[in-house]
Amino acid sequence: MIIGIPKEIKTLENRVSMTPGAVESLVRHGNKVLVEAGAGLGSGLTDAEYETAGAAMVSAEEAWGAEMVIKVKEPLDSEFKYLRKGLILFTYLHLAAAESLTHALLESGTTGIAYETVESPDHTLPLLTPMSEVAGRMATQVGAHHLEKTQGGEGILLGGVPGVYPAEVMVIGGGVVGTNAARIAMGMGARVTILDLSHQRLQYLDEVFQGRITTMMSTEPNIRQMITKADLVVGAVLIPGAKAPNLITRDMLSLMKKGSVIVDVAVDQGGCVETIKATTHDDPTYIVDGVVHYGVANMPGAVPRTSTFALVNQTTPYALRLAAKGVDALKDDPGLALGLNTYKGKLTCPAVGEAFGMESQTPEEALGI
Structure with a gap:
């Protein structure tokens, strides 16, 4: 799979969604990783480190053009233009407080998988x-x-x-x-x-x-x-x-x-x-x-240096599974499936539907599990 790592553009957001070590794991498993130039600098991670790990350094547009984009924070208005059918977006979404983003994801047909609703078998929230x-x-x-x-x-x-x-x-x-x-x-x-x-x-x-x-x-x-x-x-x-x-x-x-x-x-x-x-x-x-x-x-x-490594320690195993199987990875893992918030133009997080008075399905219904 082609995986994009864009630079975070939220004000003073210095985290990055993948470290060079995580990129190396993704590349070793046969994936192509596109990292936006300068994406890791706020966390003290240089472009050279990413290149050594096997990533290609690209523009924001090229990173967003990947099959799966892995981020830290939700897309901002200026990034909505990159949302599209067939894109898997793996990041924090917090849609219950972001109605415009919710509509943008639904209208574009983007598959939005939210870190904050993924569950472990013990019902804890490993990515949050x-x-x-x-x-x-x-x-x-x-x-x-x-x-x-x-x-x-x-x-x-x-x-x-x-x-x-x-x-x-x-x-x-x-x-x-x-x-x-x-x-x-x-x-x-x-x-x-x-x-x-x-x-x-x-x-x-x-x-x-x-x-x-x-x-x-x-x-x-x-x-x-x-x-x-x-x-x-x-x-x-x-x-x-x-x-x-x-x-x-x-x-x-x-x-x-x-x-x-x-x-x-x-x-x-x-x-x-x-x-x-x-x-x-x-x-x-x-x-x-x-x-x-x-x-x-x-x-x-x-505190991006601490936060980036703490987050990536948890997200990398899920990223590897999504890279290997795409959306089918959700069918194999009920906890990961709970991260599905939007899919094929449908809202798949009932809590968000309740917040905005919108029709929704469960992830299981949307995926046909």
Whole structure:
């Protein structure tokens, strides 16, 4: 198969979808790999390294002309012209927060396979997990930074100092993002509370953290109670493939401290905070009702060297299977089939259909499994 690796064009997105080592594996299995010149530079990977691995260095148009294009982030408007029938696009899509992209994929007939809805046999999300780990850990870091007075925050040191109370950190969602955010916050000395809908998950977190964090059920009264105390709120809610629910509403902001910070990691799925909007690394925050909002939709792009290798470690085995069998690889792997979001002009992710009120099929129905 001919595989294209375009350069990411989202603002300050420095990740790349395949490392030279992954390219070497693809080439060794009989594939031709076209890498856009300069695609890896943001992650410290040179064109020469890709050429040594067996790739051909090409233009963006040539990379997008491949049979399968592997990316990190969803196509932007300027890339819609490359979408076409017969193209397999393997990347993060997050369609529930991207209606125009959804229509572009459907109208073009592109086969869109989304990293974030691929499942393992144990129902975990192997291609989302590594970036969730990065984003969760970063959420605490950037939250601590924006609590500084010079960044618009309260002027609070997350861990406090002897004799001075530490910051209160509230994490909504006890999954991969939330667990990693809590781990870093606890390590920095903050007082941490995690809210989640699953009592079983809260039991697990209590055991893992050995009672050093507080766990609460994620109910509206508990959220309202906690945000009055919180200095940093991390939105870590995930419903795979679906739009995140608004758990912090506009009226709740009046309950929060002036200069407190919200970091909504769920922003790429619409956000779990009503007042959140997607921002960029070069302009990451804005203030609503005195509360600092951080809504960068590609947080791991700020640490591309770590993020690229973490992501490619997980995506390469799937890329090899898709390169060997094309769409038929999905018929052999029910978990990979769940990554199918668009196919032959049909929407194949019911959660996205629900978000936009559009007709949809399951991947199994679309593939005839």
